[in-house]
Amino acid sequence: MTARNLALFVEGVPRRREYCLSVDMAIKQLAANSVSEALKSKHVRVSEAVDMDLRRGQARQSNSPARGALPAVLAVLTNAIGAYFCNDNNWTNDCAHWTALTAGKCYTLDAGHQNSISSFGPDEGIFCDVYTDYHCTNECMMVYHPGYASLNFNGGDGGQNCNDRVNSFACWAIPT
Missing domain, CATH: 2.60.20.10 (Crystallins)
Known part of the structure; x- marks a missing residue:
């Protein structure tokens, strides 16, 4: 399962639509339990930043400039804690x-x-x-x-x- 399909599992967001998020804002919003707001903000394409295997709750980072902050964001997005x-x-x-x-x-x-x-x-x-x-x-x-x-x-x-x-x-x- 790729990060492109992550939206399907988060609050019923449609599968094919691409969402972007600002890593800094996402971390702040996720801390406040606002996943939908994190997905609406802009700057870093999740689908380009990471490949996600939701079944195992693990992420493999790509060479995206935002790769350092993505494990924390994805852990919360996918309930991988x-x-x-x-x-x-x-x-x-x-x-x-x-x-x-x-x-x-x-x-x-x-x-x-x-x-x-x-x-x-x-x-x-x-x-x-x-x-x-x-x-x-x-x-x-x-x-x-x-x-x-x-x-x-x-x-x-x-x-x-x-x-x-x-x-x-x-x-x-x-x-x-």
Whole structure:
């Protein structure tokens, strides 16, 4: 699936019509959850900037001048924000991949993963904050792709040892 067909999947926009977007404006508007406004703005043709495989939620950048900002824009446009986590080190035992997450929304883990996660990794182009409480108020550490096969260490920038302590998380596309 190419980016030219991306419009089909975003708010019922017709398939064949070409849409343009300004990367800077798109990021601001997408942060405000205004996908339709982002698609109406002008400057960078999405269809010329990236080829998109929506089934896998991955983008392959072309040589467009706007290529640096496109992963963040496309992650939000395609709901490609996701995180993978497992109850044991090295990505083993009761793993889950939560996808189509909303940027900045707090997600509370299901009972089988609460206070049990030992591996955590956001999808490519995404970062997440993980929290020890159930409502994303007590941050344990920030995690960037590819994540950590073991949370059994003290994370940088004031992070804590989060092994078997995570109960909620929130993720965002990395602005570039």
